[in-house]
Amino acid sequence: MKTAAHAHVIGAGLAGLAAATCLAGRGVAVTLFEAAGQAGGRCRSYFDPNFDGVIDNGNHFILTGNQAAFGYLRRIGASAAMQGSALPEKDFFALATGERWTIRPNPGRVPTWVFDARRRVPGTVPAEYLELTKLLLARPGQRICDVLSCKGVLWERLLQPFFLGALNTRPEEASAVLAGALVRRTFLRGGNAYRTRIAHPTLAAAFIDPALEFLKARGAQIRFNERLRAITFGGRAAAALEFPDATLPLSGQDMVILAVPPWVARDLVPRLSAPTEFRSIINAHFKYPAPAGASGMQGMIGGTAEWIFTFPDRISVTVSAADAIVDRDRADLAQTLWAEVCAALDISAPLPKWQIVKEKRATFAATPAQNAMRPAAATGWRNFFLAGDWTDTGLPATIEGAVQSGETAAALALRQLSL
Ligand SMILES: Cc1cc2nc3c(=O)[nH]c(=O)nc-3n(C[C@H](O)[C@H](O)[C@H](O)COP(=O)(O)OP(=O)(O)OC[C@H]3O[C@@H](n4cnc5c(N)ncnc54)[C@H](O)[C@@H]3O)c2cc1C
Numbered sequence: 151m152k153t154a155a156h157a158h159v160i161g162a163g164l165a166g167l168a169a170a171t172c173l174a175g176r177g178v179a180v181t182l183f184e185a186a187g188q189a190g191g192r193c194r195s196y197f198d199p200n201f202d203g204v205i206d207n208g209n210h211f212i213l214t215g216n217q218a219a220f221g222y223l224r225r226i227g228a229s230a231a232m233q234g235s236a237l238p239e240k241d242f243f244a245l246a247t248g249e250r251w252t253i254r255p256n257p258g259r260v261p262t263w264v265f266d267a268r269r270r271v272p273g274t275v276p277a278e279y280l281e282l283t284k285l286l287l288a289r290p291g292q293r294i295c296d297v298l299s300c301k302g303v304l305w306e307r308l309l310q311p312f313f314l315g316a317l318n319t320r321p322e323e324a325s326a327v328l329a330g331a332l333v334r335r336t337f338l339r340g341g342n343a344y345r346t347r348i349a350h351p352t353l354a355a356a357f358i359d360p361a362l363e364f365l366k367a368r369g370a371q372i373r374f375n376e377r378l379r380a381i382t383f384g385g386r387a388a389a390a391l392e393f394p395d396a397t398l399p400l401s402g403q404d405m406v407i408l409a410v411p412p413w414v415a416r417d418l419v420p421r422l423s424a425p426t427e428f429r430s431i432i433n434a435h436f437k438y439p440a441p442a443g444a445s446g447m448q449g450m451i452g453g454t455a456e457w458i459f460t461f462p463d464r465i466s467v468t469v470s471a472a473d474a475i476v477d478r479d480r481a482d483l484a485q486t487l488w489a490e491v492c493a494a495l496d497i498s499a500p501l502p503k504w505q506i507v508k509e510k511r512a513t514f515a516a517t518p519a520q521n522a523m524r525p526a527a528a529t530g531w532r533n534f535f536l537a538g539d540w541t542d543t544g545l546p547a548t549i550e551g552a553v554q555s556g557e558t559a560a561a562l563a564l565r566q567l568s569l
Pocket residue numbers: 160161162163164165166183184185186189190191192193207208209210211212376377378379409410411414431432433509511512513537538539540547548549550552
């Protein structure tokens with residue numbers, strides 16, 4: 151059923167796409183404005199001429215317990231594009247010693263696997279795992295290492311890489327509250343909630359293209375290369391949107407969802423509190439087919455590489471919170487990371503075609519101070535809502551947080567429209 155209501159969604163990243171698909175699915179007319187020539191934002195795929203193939207800007211994984219992300223994928227009909235093992239297993243490789251191990255959590259809620267030496271991280275004892283529950287009681291100003299001991303075998307071989315990857319911030323400075331939110335949504339829900347899922351063949355095939363098709367099928371307007379330059383605010387409502395070539399006046403039934411990165415939002419919205427510090431991520435993509443039997447995602451301990459992802463046509467490496475090396479020469483990084491991939495996957499081959507993608511502002515810094523600066527989705531203007539992984543979702547900057555934020559903003563707009 152179509153209504154007279156109109157939603158203007160600014161930004162076609164995952165937050166904007168989640169909001170737009172929610173609203174279009176409820177019969178609201180949607181116009182989606184995106185500054186770039188393509189959708190996806192920090193979660194995008196593109197043809198790279200040097201690599202001579204399509205790559206993702208960065209490897210992304212989600213977990214089976216990510217309810218918002220999977221709800222979004224079901225809505226746009228793309229759940230099948232997410233692939234991964236039926237079991238919550240994860241392979242690891244220690245670069246210095248060549249040691250390999252697999253953790254094998256049990257599927258259920260009670261974590262019996264931590265009491266089984268064949269399933270848990272070698273060299274660990276159950277008490278180390280139980281320490282994780284301390285994060286559930288963390289207070290807002292605390293960092294992870296104020297709450298956990300941040301040492302020992304479990305820390306080095308599982309917890310440090312997990313928190314570093316999920317928060318994209320060194321655990322020594324990262325918020326214990328955000329880490330606690332991760333524990334609540336993973337460890338506490340049991341192994342079935344933390345099976346990893348990776349988009350195949352690309353991020354766009356799972357998260358982006360089906361969303362655009364969904365929107366087009368419902369008559370939504372999608373306008374690329376349309377950068378919002380300013381917003382006019384009246385007393386209690388946003389009154390107009392200003393684009394380079396036109397100003398769009400807003401009427402009573404017009405809702406606006408601003409789903410742009412925080413550094414853009416701060417310029418557009420007066421007196422907005424939003425994160426100001428960011429952390430980078432480096433991804434290396436190698437045009438080399440995954441060796442037979444390679445696990446889709448492998449953790450590396452003690453290397454520059456942290457996670458190795460394998461695809462039929464490429465091998466990709468992620469380095470989180472990579473600020474210390476982000477300015478290193480690309481060719482040098484490619485050589486270093488390829489040598490580590492060869493060691494981890496038992497490959498003996500010269501450096502294949504490669505690309506290094508540096509995302510300098512990949513996520514906000516998940517520190518207690520930055521977390522405290524995140525704004526709510528609702529604003530003082532009745533028709534104006536915020537979305538984005540940096541808004542106050544209670545989660546770190548992730549796909550789950552971005553989608554959840556878009557859906558929260560859409561729900562507020564629907565409520566305002568009495569729909
Ligand atoms: C390399 C990398 C790896 C990652 N890995 C993972 C992972 O494994 N798992 C996970 O869950 N998360 C991961 N993330 C985080 C995840 O990608 C983000 O949380 C999510 O994509 C953020 O979506 P968003 O919509 O909030 O923001 P964005 O993707 O930044 O979207 C904002 C959009 O607004 C547009 N825009 C900006 N200014 C304007 C304007 N003035 N007018 C109109 N449009 C504008 C931008 O072009 C962009 O498309 C990773 C991020 C990166 C960069």
